[in-house]
Amino acid sequence: MRSQPGAPEAGWIIDWLQRNGFDALLGIGPFGIMWWQWIVLLAALVFAWVGGRILGRLTSAALHRVSTHTTTSWDGRLFVSLGPPIRLAWLLILFALIAHSIGLSGAAENVIRQAGQGFAVATIFWALWRSTTVILQLMLSRPWAIGNPSTRNLLAIGGNLSKGLIAVVGVLALLAALGYPVTTLLAGLGIGGLAFAFGAQKTVENLFGSMAIAVDQPFRVGDLVRVGDFTGTVEDIGLRSTRFRTPDRSLISIPNGALADQKLESLAERDRIRFAATVGLAYGTTRAQMRQVLEGFERVLRSHPRIWSDSVVVAFNQLGANSLDVEIAAWFQVPPDEFNRCRQDVLLDFMQIVEEAGTTFALPTRTVLLTGTPAETSANRA
DSSP states (O other): OOOOTTSOOOHHHHHHHHHTTOGGGGSBOGGGOBHHHHHHHHHHHHHHHHHHHHHHHHHHHHHHHHHTTSSOSHHHHHHHHTHHHHHHHHHHHHHHHHHHTSOOOHHHHHHHHHHHHHHHHHHHHHHHHHHHHHHHHHHHTSHHHHTOHHHHHHHHHHHHHHHHHHHHHHHHHHHHHTTOOHHHHHHHHHHTHHHHHHHTHHHHHHHHHHHHHHHHOSOOTTOEEEETTEEEEEEEEOSSEEEEEOTTSOEEEEEHHHHTTSOEEEGGGOSSEEEEEEEEEOTTOOHHHHHHHHHHHHHHHHTSTTEEEEEEEEEEEEEOSSSEEEEEEEEEOSOHHHHHHHHHHHHHHHHHHHHHHTOOBOOOOOOOOOOSOHHHHHHHHO
16 A cells, blocks of 8 residues: 555555555545545554543643743633643544554545644634633722622623624634635625624624613623613623523523613612601590600611611601501612611511500501481381
8 A cells, every 4th residue: 555645654554464464454434535544544543542532631731830930810711721622632632643653545634634634723712712711700809809790790791792703713714714705705705794783783783782771881790770660680691692590490591782772770789778658546645745756656666777867857747538648758878678677677576566555556547427317217227
């Protein structure tokens, strides 16, 4: 068998196979590769996988040793992140060396070389992808980013855009390495660019909407917000849409382009929460009892440790149809998840104040006036 230029002769393998009665392995298989060469290639793949892992670990250990002598910490994280691409690179190198040494035909050599170039390109862009993640984490850990949520959102969006750009360029480079006419493809994209722009205008609108949300920062992940006719917790802010988790545990997704134009109310940004109630006392409550109740209600509110004492309103409001109404308004300086507990404590104390005053809460009542003589009234009842 004639080997490729520059490749070592493999004639001794053929002679050995012929002498030992393995002529069947000299037949031509797929892609013009002999069957014995297929066996060697499969064995080479296993060997390259094992050798790649060993050499990859040795390389990573060497790089880690280098990083320990530097004053920065990001290089160590970067080397750890590049571990899988390094192992894949060693696998490709070992496999290419073995494949080149078994005297493949020209066509088979070109196929393997082309496939190797494609995997090499994929390895490079895989390393770039993982490096982008490390760089993004490094920037997010900086003091100027930790204390600035708007900057963190911009960095997150910029990281996603960078990864998208790496993916697009990587696909084009991979197609070029596999022999596809990328220039013709790019020309076709240029011709169809106008049609694509019309078709993708919603996507572009959502992308710019996500950037507007990141810059303006009306809310952050974990915030409780009111959007339109629903209230929910921000669960994720993506490039295309933002997802909200409602109190019923359903998930609502709104495109960022539409969300940027809506009225957004961030409940998490409230520095205090309003407590408002109307307490109805039963008719028959005396003036002294009413004063005792009013003083007790105000005392309960002002003694609460989380009350905003600058504005506490407790007033006898009106003589209602069924009750003597007491208007109550105050502000609690608590986050939303603590407000319900504070309100409950205050209402329980209100019940105790009413009981101590010797009066009761009003119930809806109705008075029926019967007219006529006693005889007529008795007859009507009968």
